Amino acid sequence: MRRFVIIGAGVSGVYLSILLKQKFSEDQVIVIEQNQAPLKKLLATGNGRCNLSNKHMNQCYYQSDCLDVVQKIIQDFDMVKQMEKLGLYCVYQGDLLYPKSEQALSVKNIFMKRAQDAGVTFHYEQEVLKIEKSQPYIIHTSQQRLKADCVILAMGSEAGKLSGMNASRYHLLKQLGLKVIEPIPSLVQFYTKPVLKTLKGVRVKGTFSLIENEKCIHQEKGELLFTDYGVSGIAIMQLSSFYKKHHKYQLYIDFFDEMSQNQLCEYLKKLPDHDLEGVLNHKIAVYFQKYQHLPVSKLASLLKRFPLDIQGIRDAQYAQVMKGGLSLKNTNEDLEIKKYPGMYAIGEILNVAGMCGGYNLHFALASAYRVAEAIERKSYVKNS
Ligand SMILES: Cc1cc2nc3c(=O)[nH]c(=O)nc-3n(C[C@H](O)[C@H](O)[C@H](O)COP(=O)(O)OP(=O)(O)OC[C@H]3O[C@@H](n4cnc5c(N)ncnc54)[C@H](O)[C@@H]3O)c2cc1C
CATH class of the missing domain: 3.50.50.60 (FAD/NAD(P)-binding domain)
Structure with a gap:
């Protein structure tokens, strides 16, 4: 035996x-x-x-x-x-x-x-x-x-x-x-800077990119969740598998992945006062009020490539x-x-x-x- x-x-x-x-x-x-x-x-x-x-x-x-x-x-x-x-x-x-x-x-x-x-x-x-x-x-x-x-x-x-x-x-x-x-x-959440605490609990559907030295390391389409330490959600967990220790990354959020930047510009031009209330989650629209005065092309580029610095990944x-x-x-x-x-x-x-x-x-x-x-x-x- x-x-x-x-x-x-x-x-x-x-x-x-x-x-x-x-x-x-x-x-x-x-x-x-x-x-x-x-x-x-x-x-x-x-x-x-x-x-x-x-x-x-x-x-x-x-x-x-x-x-x-x-x-x-x-x-x-x-x-x-x-x-x-x-x-x-x-x-x-x-x-x-x-x-x-x-x-x-x-x-x-x-x-x-x-x-x-x-x-x-x-x-x-x-x-x-x-x-x-x-x-x-x-x-x-x-x-x-x-x-x-x-x-x-x-x-x-x-x-x-x-x-x-x-x-x-x-x-x-x-x-x-x-x-x-x-x-x-791996398959873990990111700490970010800044932490967008006013958006805590808000889920966003879009495309999310992991950027190192201006270069896109990986892109995920899916869902992100804002938290009181940074960001979570399946798309973020997937991106985290490409994270390496001692590297500096940024996260780009594309809130309008269904449109090109030009299409978004044209769309924004039609919005009274570039008010995003009717097109995004209420809390996100409120957050973006401070950018309403920007030229439309700048606002569109911010909405297509909204940057957050990644400060690290959460623990095991x-x-x-x-x-x-x-x-x-x-x-x-x-x-x-x-x-x-x-x-x-x-x-x-x-x-x-x-x-x-x-x-x-x-x-x-x-x-x-x-x-x-x-x-x-x-x-x-x-x-x-
Ligand atoms: C919250 C969460 C959700 C997940 N969801 C999914 C999912 O939906 N789909 C998917 O594919 N994967 C998922 N995963 C990953 C998946 O669960 C794991 O990859 C898988 O369970 C690993 O199985 P394992 O048997 O290799 O190890 P484990 O499940 O880690 O089991 C190892 C066992 O060995 C024991 N052990 C360790 N060292 C010793 C020792 N020295 N002496 C005695 N015993 C010891 C541990 O106590 C443990 O019970 C998830 C993981 C987590 C944490």
Whole structure:
């Protein structure tokens, strides 16, 4: 009997535990989790609705140091089909895939039921502190030591504060001498200067550009929310994935992305006193009253390229993911650590960060699937 030890009861770890136990019912599958309960982060995903995947699945929606490997993993995984096998019915709403129930809770319940049915063992409130590089591996937790023939690193990230903010996940990797790309928050809000406090709570639909040295780094069409520290909203979260530490950025807001600057000029000319009350949110119109005296071309250009200085990004606890983590250069295409046969890594602990829209859950589950298939293939070769 072999023993598989999975570190982390996030969505990637729990899904892999089900797949392994279904494939190798005679073997022991243990999941070690530092929290009191599994899948805490999953419950918060998609505002409690769990956006599992996206119709447009491609490496261009990810950042990683090995995008070729990411592409193979994401394209080989059919989320709808694999979730159906667990008893979870998923439907597309536009491009986004959700469980039919629109509840992350039903995803959690299905995963835990299937894990229980299969006979997976869970050890909660145990933090893994060290992995001895012996054969078998010896896992040191805050409460016990246990041997493992195969170890899977599924420790996720501190994003969202739901998987613990402690640094043990990265210490473990460093102890093993593995290359770690410094993790920074991504899919997160911006601090701005000035902070437009009078606009707090106002949502704007438009096009938003991340600018560095007058150059557009990335542009997003969507929604922005003004807050009492800066700006939030899906479009801003997407832009944040292009943010790099120690760089200076500006955000340009295009309030009228449906018109060219010339068209906007012509339109403004027709407005009595250039009064924006009838064309923008009331609070924004009031804010722009101070610019009403400007020549129409200047006012139009301000409305098309309204600048805010970006002062930084918010902390990991407000982020949806961390960019960085275990470099894919440490692993082969099956996510097995090259230095340590029988040790694998899956999910967000890896240096793979997707955009908003179901890309991160897709990778978490697809990487678990890839590893389960790889272990099965390896076992078949050994036994034949
Ligand atoms: C608010 C929010 C909303 C999101 N919404 C979406 C969405 O709608 N769609 C989408 O695709 N993605 C979304 N994401 C991102 C997505 O949830 C994550 O990328 C994904 O859940 C990562 O899964 P994981 O299993 O790799 O890691 P995690 O979910 O982070 O799980 C890792 C687990 O490992 C445990 N652990 C860590 N270190 C140790 C240790 N040393 N010992 C023992 N246990 C340890 C942690 O406690 C945790 O339970 C969202 C994230 C957040 C925060």
